[in-house]
Structures are given as structure tokens and as C-alpha cells.
Ligand SMILES: Nc1ncnc2c1ncn2[C@@H]1O[C@H](COP(=O)(O)OP(=O)(O)OP(=O)(O)O)[C@@H](O)[C@H]1O
């Protein structure tokens with residue numbers, strides 16, 4: 461079971477869009493995929509066409525030991541979602557004080573993997589726009605995390621702050637890379653290139669992943685509760701997310717090989 465997550469404490473940078481569409485792209489490559497919504501705003505849940513006020517439980521119940529079959533939403537063959545709801549916020553304190561925090565999500569996924577061996581080849585987790593309990597649970601569960609960001613003047617400062625937090629919390633070794641979302645080379649003069657150069661200078665070039673162009677189809681698909689591959693498979697959004705997912709998949713395959721060798 462390969463577990464990845466999309467993290468950025470800045471809001472509106474494309475975490476949910478990336479979680480949904482990288483998951484859909486991996487599914488189109490033939491993998492069975494489980495999506496997990498760790499954000500009490502439940503945007504991913506809504507983007508998958510699921511009404512969060514009608515769900516029988518959320519990821520908090522999954523971590524509490526509720527059966528997967530009682531909670532999971534079946535999106536299509538080989539693609540499932542464990543949803544979120546705004547009630548999750550009430551559990552922040554009790555989760556933090558739980559003696560097994562922050563491994564609760566990792567433990568629940570291990571339990572799922574042993575009761576349904578090989579049911580899911582990938583787990584893709586969407587995080588809230590905060591470095592809170594839910595993000596910490598996702599980062600602990602994941603083998604790799606990815607940072608979507610928008611190429612705007614303050615993005616680089618925000619990124620430096622995020623990377624400092626990641627380093628302080630000994631998570632840098634799980635950093636799979638960052639990528640630009642809503643990328644538009646001419647949107648603000650030379651800015652995107654400048655920001656990219658600054659990033660390449662500070663971090664390894666290998667950590668810069670393929671960007672996602674601005675694409676109306678991505679927003680429209682979400683509004684209809686669909687991923688972009690179901691909505692408009694020939695759009696820039698579909699093309700870019702497939703390219704990104706292939707790169708992530710190559711990285712995860714390599715990681716698996718290196719772990720099995722060591
Ligand atoms: N490449 C893109 N092109 C056009 N619109 C996009 C693109 N990526 C994301 N969007 C739109 O931008 C908005 C914010 O994206 P998204 O919800 O994925 O960000 P987020 O980081 O998850 O936000 P939050 O921090 O609130 O959870 C959404 O309306 C989404 O449809």
C-alpha cells in the first residue's frame with residue numbers, strides 16, 4: 461500500500477484538486493485507489509459528488525476502529541473515498557490527547573491492509589490548509605508528501621516557512637517534491653520563472669515536479685462532483701495531472717524497490 465498526501469498550510473493552492481485528480485490518474489493507470497479527506501471543510505468529499513451531511517461517518521470514525529465497509533463511499537470500481545465532515549473539528553483535542561496520536565491513521569490503514577490484502581495499491585490523502593492535528597496524522601501515515609503551490613509573490617516565503625516546519629518535525633525525508641498549480645507563464649510577467657529559479661536554487665532540481673496549468677475544466681469538473689478525466693479527458697488539466705501522476709508513480713516504485721533492497 462503506497463500512501464501519499466498533498467500538504468500546504470496556505471489555502472486555495474490546489475491540494476484538493478491535486479488529491480482528486482492524481483488519484484483519478486493513478487486509477488486510470490490501472491491502480492486501485494483509496495482517497496481520504498482529512499479536511500473538515502469536506503471539499504474533497506463534495507468534489508467527489510458525496511454529500512457530507514448524508515455520510516454515515518468520517519475518517520475520524522475510521523481511525524476510531526469503525527469498519528471500512530460502513531464508512532467508505534464507492535466512487536467507481538477500484539476507487540473509494542473515506543469522507544470528511546465538519547463534525548471532525550470537535551475531535552481535534554481528543555485526538556491530540558490520544559495515547560496513539562499521531563499514528564492513528566497509519567494504524568487504521570495497516571488494519572485495512574491486513575483485513576483486505578492488496579485491496580488498495582494507493583492511498584491519497586487530502587489535507588486541510590493548516591499544520592494541525594489532521595495534517596500531522598496524514599504526514600505520519602504517508603510515505604511521501606507533495607506540496608502544490610501557486611506562483612505568486614508571497615508563495616516562496618510561505619514555502620520557506622512550511623519547509624522549516626517540516627524539517628523541525630523530522631519529515632524532510634518524506635518530501636517528494638513541489639509543483640506549481642494554476643500555472644500560467646504570462647500571468648504576471650516573469651514571476652513564475654523567477655519563483656521557480658529561487659526554488660531550484662534552494663532545493664534540489666529533482667524536487668520540482670511537472671506543473672499544472674490553469675484549466676477551467678478542473679474547476680468545472682469539481683463543481684459537478686467529478687474528476688477531470690470523467691469530465692473532460694482531453695483538457696490541459698487531465699493531461700497535466702496524468703503527467704504528474706506518472707512521475708509520482710515512478711518515484712513510489714523506486715522507493716518501494718529501495719526499501720525492499722535494504
Ligand atoms: N489548475 C487549476 N486551474 C484552474 N482552477 C484551479 C486549478 N487548480 C485548482 N483550481 C481551483 O482553485 C480553487 C482552489 O483549489 P483547491 O480547492 O484544490 O485548493 P486547496 O488548496 O485544496 O484549498 P483549501 O486550502 O481551501 O483546502 C478551486 O475552486 C479549484 O477548482
Ligand SMILES: [Mg+2]
Pocket residue numbers: 475476477499503504586587588
Ligand atoms: Mg482543500
